[in-house]
Amino acid sequence: MTADASTERGPKGRAGRSPGGDAEAGTDEVVGAPHRVVAEPLRPPWSEQGLLEVFRHRYILTLLVRREIAARYQGSVLGLVWSYVNPLTQFFIYYFVMGILFGRAQRTEAFAIHVFAGLIIVHFFTETMNAGTRSIVRNKSLVKKMAVPREMFPVASMLVSLFHVFPQLVILVIATLISGWQPDPLGLVYGVIGLLISMVLGTALALMFSAANVFLRDVSNAVSVLSNFVRFGVPMMYPYVLVAQRFHGHTDLYLLNPIVEAVLAFQRAFWVGATTNPARTAAIDMPPNLMWLCIRALLISLAILAFAQSTFSRLERRIPERLL
Amino acid sequence: MKNDNRSIVVRHVSKTFTLRYHRTLKQMSVAMMRQQELSDSFLAVDDVSFTVRQGESIGLMGLNGSGKSTLLKMINGIMRPDSGKVLTRGRIAGLIATGAGFHPQLTGRDNVYLNAAILGMSEAETRSKFDDIVEFADIGKFLDSPVGHYSSGMFARLGFAVAIHVDADIFLADEVLAVGDRPFKRKCLAKMQEIRDSGTTLFYVSHATGSVRKMCDRVLVLEKGRLNYDGPVDEGIKFLHYDDEKENALDTEEEMDEEMGADI
Numbered sequence: 001m002t003a004d005a006s007t008e009r010g011p012k013g014r015a016g017r018s019p020g021g022d023a024e025a026g027t028d029e030v031v032g033a034p035h036r037v038v039a040e041p042l043r044p045p046w047s048e049q050g051l052l053e054v055f056r057h058r059y060i061l062t063l064l065v066r067r068e069i070a071a072r073y074q075g076s077v078l079g080l081v082w083s084y085v086n087p088l089t090q091f092f093i094y095y096f097v098m099g100i101l102f103g104r105a106q107r108t109e110a111f112a113i114h115v116f117a118g119l120i121i122v123h124f125f126t127e128t129m130n131a132g133t134r135s136i137v138r139n140k141s142l143v144k145k146m147a148v149p150r151e152m153f154p155v156a157s158m159l160v161s162l163f164h165v166f167p168q169l170v171i172l173v174i175a176t177l178i179s180g181w182q183p184d185p186l187g188l189v190y191g192v193i194g195l196l197i198s199m200v201l202g203t204a205l206a207l208m209f210s211a212a213n214v215f216l217r218d219v220s221n222a223v224s225v226l227s228n229f230v231r232f233g234v235p236m237m238y239p240y241v242l243v244a245q246r247f248h249g250h251t252d253l254y255l256l257n258p259i260v261e262a263v264l265a266f267q268r269a270f271w272v273g274a275t276t277n278p279a280r281t282a283a284i285d286m287p288p289n290l291m292w293l294c295i296r297a298l299l300i301s302l303a304i305l306a307f308a309q310s311t312f313s314r315l316e317r318r319i320p321e322r323l324l
Numbered sequence: 325m326k327n328d329n330r331s332i333v334v335r336h337v338s339k340t341f342t343l344r345y346h347r348t349l350k351q352m353s354v355a356m357m358r359q360q361e362l363s364d365s366f367l368a369v370d371d372v373s374f375t376v377r378q379g380e381s382i383g384l385m386g387l388n389g390s391g392k393s394t395l396l397k398m399i400n401g402i403m404r405p406d407s408g409k410v411l412t413r414g415r416i417a418g419l420i421a422t423g424a425g426f427h428p429q430l431t432g433r434d435n436v437y438l439n440a441a442i443l444g445m446s447e448a449e450t451r452s453k454f455d456d457i458v459e460f461a462d463i464g465k466f467l468d469s470p471v472g473h474y475s476s477g478m479f480a481r482l483g484f485a486v487a488i489h490v491d492a493d494i495f496l497a498d499e500v501l502a503v504g505d506r507p508f509k510r511k512c513l514a515k516m517q518e519i520r521d522s523g524t525t526l527f528y529v530s531h532a533t534g535s536v537r538k539m540c541d542r543v544l545v546l547e548k549g550r551l552n553y554d555g556p557v558d559e560g561i562k563f564l565h566y567d568d569e570k571e572n573a574l575d576t577e578e579e580m581d582e583e584m585g586a587d588i
Contacts, residue, residue: 036378036379036493036522036523036524037329037378038331038378038413038414038493040413040414040493041413042330042333042411042412042413043411043412043413044401044409044410044411044412045398045399045400045401045410045411045412045416046401046402046404047401059441059446059447060438060441060442063437063438063441064438067427067430067434067438070429070430070434071427071429071430074429074430074470075429141426142442144402145402145420145442146402146442146443147400147401147402147416148442317404320397320402320403321341321342321403
């Protein structure tokens, strides 16, 4: 429903709009209750729910995202810089422990880029999941007041996290260019797919957990435990080739996790091209049929999203009364 | 086309709340051992039906806890009834928990845009009404400081100012005059009368008989979730026995209402 449509009145309604206008309209209405024709059907007052509805309320969504970005670091001196400090410190810790202490940096080429490419996806995904899970409880004053699709809040969390991905991408691209990376069109496709998988899956989990968190606050704690598993369950601080060697013949289970494909796709996009022999790296360090795996991961994520939406819709009705 | 001007239709609407006694696993297991009930339900709104025509102004009255706010939230579309049907026509705006939804860390200016968007206003619409809103709220130089630093009165005034400038077909007002100083209350009431006179359906929740008399042409009385009275204002107030207060010393709100009646 656009704002214009909702303010459309019939001809009589316009006459009745100004307080003095109803006298000229000549209706025999009671004084103080002029006739106002609302050219709209009677319908239930609550807003249609669902993810698609969220994108019909784009204006509120942009405001929510902007508010979130502005409010997150308000009152801190470093401000937006904090959104770099966190992933960068994580990067240095992983690089130091895995790369130098465990000696991975000597065996895996351009290991820093390998870690950082993975970290961008992992950080984006866990941020979306964690912030998204808390989004409805945190915005309870809004949720209790407005009749808009409540999917808005987890989606806004995802977009806020996505906003923070781009500066990290810039750092990554600069680092890869220095290491002699040559961008290839297929790599770009992989980069987009990797981001897409983590967006879809992140939104799905944020959606499901945000509604569940209203009923049981334990959910947000469980989600932070889950994000620990995500960090170690993807080939970020170790290369995929290690998994392929150790679990030879049993990698299917590992690859079933869509975030693994998202990380691999991102590494295919940015890391493989930064090694001395990209073709050889792709053959050794990437699973064979990566494109097919990525498409499968995307489909799995979409299926989870559909399930999350149906769960959300079921829980959503009781949300306002359960938010204290 | 007799029913063409129906603005709000409420049919056999009921709403039950679940009260939870025990929240943690430990508490639940203790309660289970003692064979206490784990939860209890509470019928907040019980089979309520009524129809409001466009342009009517309804006073919704009842004691605390009689289900007024719940009913209002269902008309506003925030809550859904467990059974029954609610239908409305046109854009709804309202003063329900005024100022809720303000983000304490954002400035008054940003919050006006956000709040207006929540109430269904587009960016262009907000921009065109922005000066009126700010003037009505009368918060001066605080406009660009975070809302968290506002006094509670300023907070409420800003919320009220936004809501009241929405060009709505149905206007819901819940205990709006509970906050704010006297000049502001007077300004609000005047503005609400203006809204009513423009043909907007008004749904006004209040305990103040004076302002209900002035604002409304029909009264609904809820008692323990049931709609027990629907009709003219004076009988409605009698039904509630609120008119007894007249014989006693006037309470301040009553006094204020009467005074306001004199100068509006």
